[in-house]
Each structure stands twice: as C-alpha cells, then as structure tokens.
Amino acid sequence: MLAVPLMDVAVGEVEALGLDPExxxxxxxxxxxxxxxxxxxxxxxSKPVAEDLTQETFLASVSELNKGRRPxxxxxxxxxxxxxxxxxxxxxxxxxxxxxxxxxxxxDASVSLLQEDGGRxxxxxxxxxxxxxxxxxxxxCYLDGFTAAEVGGELGKSTAAVHSLLERGxxxxxxxxxxxxx
Amino acid sequence: xxxxxPVIRLxxxxxxxxxxxxxxRDSLLARLLAQLEDGMGREPAAxxxxxxxxxxxxxxxxxxxxxxxxILAFAAxxxxxxxxxxxxxxxxxAPGFLEQVNAAITPPAGSVLHVKLVMTEKRSCTVTQPxxxxxxxxxxxxxxxxxxxxxxxxxxxxxxxxxxxxxxxLRKALVFLPPNTLAISRRxxxxxxxxxxxxxxxxxxAIADGTAHLEGRAALDDGRTVxxxxxxxxxxxxxxxxxxxxxxxxxxxETFLPVRTLSGPGIRPGRGGTCTAECYVQDFQTxxxxxGTPANRALADIRAQHPNATEAEFSGGREADExxxxxxxxxxx
Numbered sequence: 001m002l003a004v005p006l007m008d009v010a011v012g013e014v015e016a017l018g019l020d021p022e023x024x025x026x027x028x029x030x031x032x033x034x035x036x037x038x039x040x041x042x043x044x045x046s047k048p049v050a051e052d053l054t055q056e057t058f059l060a061s062v063s064e065l066n067k068g069r070r071p072x073x074x075x076x077x078x079x080x081x082x083x084x085x086x087x088x089x090x091x092x093x094x095x096x097x098x099x100x101x102x103x104x105x106x107x108d109a110s111v112s113l114l115q116e117d118g119g120r121x122x123x124x125x126x127x128x129x130x131x132x133x134x135x136x137x138x139x140x141c142y143l144d145g146f147t148a149a150e151v152g153g154e155l156g157k158s159t160a161a162v163h164s165l166l167e168r169g170x171x172x173x174x175x176x177x178x179x180x181x182x
Numbered sequence: 183x184x185x186x187x188p189v190i191r192l193x194x195x196x197x198x199x200x201x202x203x204x205x206x207r208d209s210l211l212a213r214l215l216a217q218l219e220d221g222m223g224r225e226p227a228a229x230x231x232x233x234x235x236x237x238x239x240x241x242x243x244x245x246x247x248x249x250x251x252x253i254l255a256f257a258a259x260x261x262x263x264x265x266x267x268x269x270x271x272x273x274x275x276a277p278g279f280l281e282q283v284n285a286a287i288t289p290p291a292g293s294v295l296h297v298k299l300v301m302t303e304k305r306s307c308t309v310t311q312p313x314x315x316x317x318x319x320x321x322x323x324x325x326x327x328x329x330x331x332x333x334x335x336x337x338x339x340x341x342x343x344x345x346x347x348x349x350x351x352l353r354k355a356l357v358f359l360p361p362n363t364l365a366i367s368r369r370x371x372x373x374x375x376x377x378x379x380x381x382x383x384x385x386x387x388a389i390a391d392g393t394a395h396l397e398g399r400a401a402l403d404d405g406r407t408v409x410x411x412x413x414x415x416x417x418x419x420x421x422x423x424x425x426x427x428x429x430x431x432x433x434x435x436e437t438f439l440p441v442r443t444l445s446g447p448g449i450r451p452g453r454g455g456t457c458t459a460e461c462y463v464q465d466f467q468t469x470x471x472x473x474g475t476p477a478n479r480a481l482a483d484i485r486a487q488h489p490n491a492t493e494a495e496f497s498g499g500r501e502a503d504e505x506x507x508x509x510x511x512x513x514x515x
Contacts, residue, residue, distance in 0.1 A: 019218055019221050021215055021218055021219075024214070024215070024218055025211070025215075028211055028214065032202065032207060032210075033199035033200060033201050033202070034199045036199070036200050036201070036202045037197075037198055037199040037200035038197075040200045041196040041197065041198070041200070042196070047202075047203075050200075050202070051202060051203075051206050054202065054206075054210070055210055055213075058210060058214055059213070059214070059217070062214050062217045062218055062221070063217070065218065065221060066217065066218070066220060066221030120192075120195060120196065123192040123193065123195065123196055124196060127193065127196070138193060139193075142189075142190050142193040142194060143193055143194065143196060143197050170187075170189045173189050173192075173193075174189060177192070
C-alpha cells in the first residue's frame with residue numbers, strides 16, 4: 001500500500017466505460033498489458049503480431065463505444081473482442097499453413113516438461129508451432145478456460161471433434177516443445 | 183484432463199500480462215483518443231466531461247506517468263544534477279554488505295512498519311510532493327494508515343495530503359474527510375491488495391535471488407556519502423514489464439538502511455545514474471520497525487485515530503473530487 005497512487009478507478013471494479021477520455025485512459029492503462037500479453041503468448045511471442053492484434057482490438061472497442069455501447073464490465077468485454085480477433089488470426093493462419101508431419105514421437109508419459117530451463121519461452125514457441133486448428137482448441141480450453149462444448153460451439157465442431165483436436169494438439173505441442181531443446 | 187498434465191500447466195503459465203513498447207502504447211492511445219473524440223461530438227455528457235482544454239494531452243500524460251503500479255509512480259527527482267554523483271565504480275557483488283542491508287530491512291515478527299518519505303518527480307517540470315507517511319501492521323489483521331498524496335490534475339503542481347487506511351479483510355478502504363467522517367472507498371480496495379506495504383520488500387527479494395548488486399560509493403547532492411545498490415528486474419518483472427528499468431538504492435553505510443531510491447524510465451544507466459528525462463526520487467526520512475505494542479498498532483488503525491468519526495459512503499460522484507472538497511487548502515490532514 002505504500003505510495004500506491006490514489007486512483008479513482010479500481011482494478012477489478014472498473015465502472016461502466018463510456019466516452020469520458022480520462023476514464024478511458026485509466027481503462028487503457030489497465031487493459032493494455034493484459035490484452036498485449038494475451039496476444040503475445042498466443043502468437044509465438046511475436047511482438048509485431050501482438051501489436052497488430054492489440055491495436056485492432058482497441059480500435060474495435062472504441063468503435064463500439066462510439067456506437068453507444070456502454071460495457072459495465074470493460075475488462076471481460078475487451079477480452080471478448082480480443083478472443084474474436086485471435087480466432088480470426090488463427091483462421092487466416094490455418095488457410096496458409098502446412099500441417100505438421102503426422103509422425104508423433106513416442107513420448108515418455110512421465111516426461112517432466114516443467115522442470116526444464118527456459119520453459120516459458122519454449123512453450124510460447126511450441127504453441128506457435130502447433131497447427132492452427134489444434135492451437136485454437138488448446139488456447140480456448142487451457143488458457144481461456146472454456147469447456148470443450150463451448151469451444152465446439154465457437155468453432156462449429158462437435159464436442160468429440162474438439163476432444164480430438166485437444167488430444168492431437170497436446171501431442172503436437174509436446175513434440176514441438178521437445179524439439180525446441182535441440 | 184488432469185491439471186497435473188504438464189502441457190496444461192505449461193499453457194496455463196503463459197497467461198500473464200506483458201508491457202508493450204512505450205512508443206506503441208503512446209501512439210495507439212493517441213489514435214484511440216482521436217477516435218473517441220469523434221464519438222464525443224455526439225454525446226453531450228462526454229463533451230462536458232472533456233470540456234477543459236488539452237484533455238487529450240492530459241490523458242496521455244496520465245498514462246505515461248505511471249510506468250508501473252508500484253512505488254515508482256510516486257517518486258521523485260532532485261533536478262538535472264540528479265540523485266548522485268558516482269565517486270568510485272568498483273562493480274562488485276559484495277555479499278557481505280548486501281547481507282547486512284538485508285538484515286537491516288528485514289522486519290521483526292509482529293512489528294509495525296513506519297515509513298516517512300518525500301517524493302520528487304522530474305518530467306518537463308520538477309515537483310516535490312508533500313511528505314508521504316505510512317504505518318502498517320506486518321502481521322494479521324494487517325491494518326494500515328497512510329498520509330497519502332492525492333495527485334494534482336496539473337502534473338506540474340504538488341498534490342494534497344490526505345489520510346486513509348483500512349484492513350484488507352474488510353474489503354474496503356477508509357478515507358478521512360474532515361471534520362469527522364471516514365468515507366468508505368471500495369474503489370481503492372484492489373489497489374491495496376496489489377501493493378506491498380514495505381517499500382523494500384522487493385529489495386530483499388532481489389538480494390535473495392542475486393539481482394541486487396553493490397556498485398560502489400556515491401555522494402548524494404546533500405553531501406552524504408552512501409553506497410549505491412542497483413536492483414535489477416526479476417525474471418517475472420521482465421516478463422510483465424519489457425523493457426524493465428532498474429532501481430538504484432542509496433544505502434547509509436553505517437545503518438545499512440536505504441536513504442534514497444532513484445527510478446524511472448529516464449535514467450541513463452551506468453556511472454552516475456543520471457536522469458535524462460522522466461525520473462523519480464524518494465528520500466526516506468524514517469524507515470523503522472516499531473514493536474507491535476497496542477499503542478504502535480493503533481498508529482496503523484485509522485479508526486483508532488478517529489474514534490468518534492462516522493463511517494459513510496461516498497456520494498457517488500468521483501471520489502477524488504469529493505475528497506478535494508474536504509481538503510480545499512490543505513497541505514496536510
């Protein structure tokens with residue numbers, strides 16, 4: 001609590017967002033690192049991509065505000081916009097990328113991924129190497145906390161298909177992560 | 183899928199904030215504010231809110247002036263001659279000295295932390311704020327009381343002193359409004375929890391994990407000879423704030439207590455640690471651990487300090503505006 005600035009906008013209790021520029025400035029300060037980090041870690045650690053998507057997200061948010069939208073919970077609201085931008089980005093990638101080879105390394109079930117050095121950076125790179133459809137399922141389920149059924153609804157796939165994507169995605173992620181140490 | 187799955191744990195560990203480039207942050211905000219201005223033309227209430235001239239620049243400055251949500255936001259600088267003149271530069275890790283610093287800033291169990299400091303900020307103008315003082319229980323229920331600074335809307339003018347305090351478990355903060363009201367602020371609650379009551383908690387951590395380095399002797403601008411310690415960013419801070427700026431801590435060689443910190447994005451690293459742009463200095467007048475006696479604990483209890491005050495909600499407007507109405511000419515509560 002020492003020397004914490006006395007603010008008129010709190011972190012977890014941001015009031016309804018409108019066109020007041022000072023409130024928007026406080027909201028921006030709070031939301032920017034979250035949204036930028038959201039994209040940075042889901043897009044292979046690419047700062048240019050994270051910046052582009054962050055910019056698109058905030059521009060879309062202001063466009064909504066200018067149309068009269070007044071979100072009462074601005075942080076979850078802008079996360080929702082960011083998620084759609086991310087899915088659009090993944091869809092564009094899916095159209096152009098080549099799927100990874102199907103050969104799956106025989107992984108030891110007891111593989112201890114978490115104890116290795118530089119784990120976070122390698123995890124970011126490994127996630128980026130996972131095919132887009134599988135990556136989408138991994139991100140929505142394991143980072144964003146959606147259920148397989150909800151992800152299926154978002155992607156237009158059955159729950160079973162999402163489980164299949166998750167299973168293959170985990171294997172792809174493990175393979176890419178292990179390759180990252182070579 | 184079990185949370186013991188290493189893939190899931192690795193992925194979950196990726197979900198954390200990150201600080202973008204300052205240039206990106208500022209240019210995007212400027213663009214957003216310009217678009218917001220278009221919308222304001224159609225909404226009278228927003229027009230009224232932004233009626234004062236230069237609002238866009240004011241918001242940009244407000245975001246720029248808070249490089250991170252820690253003690254940095256309030257600190258200070260003494261001018262272009264800034265902080266300290268490096269006298270010698272034997273870069274060394276000197277664990278013995280740092281261990282003594284660590285011992286000096288490690289609180290005894292059950293004590294009450296008492297800190298008083300003066301903060302100066304240097305941007306295009308140099309502003310010395312009124313003294314900041316806090317008492318904080320370092321054991322449950324962790325009550326705290328702060329003579330805080332409510333920042334001026336003009337960054338080139340000092341803020342005003344106000345008194346606030348609380349108890350984290352009660353999920354509210356109390357702001358003393360003269361003559362005899364304790365206004366309940368729930369907006370500040372989240373800030374309280376996020377903050378560390380001890381300004382040197384991170385220095386202790388830096389000493390423990392090897393990211394604090396003794397750089398050598400320095401002379402402060404008031405003539406005192408001190409030891410300069412560079413506190414580098416931890417891995418976690420780098421992940422969250424990239425680029426992450428070091429903090430320079432000036433330590434009294436006799437008491438091993440920090441007497442000044444220098445921080446901010448405008449510091450040119452290396453010899454002298456000179457301030458080239460936006461910098462902050464905190465001069466510590468008091469840093470002590472008081473025994474946890476009832477009398478000392480009462481110092482951390484805003485209710486005990488105002489036993490006859492009435493608790494009341496804010497009226498619903500901007501809390502800062504309402505507080506200012508109660509401290510119209512104040513330099514202290």
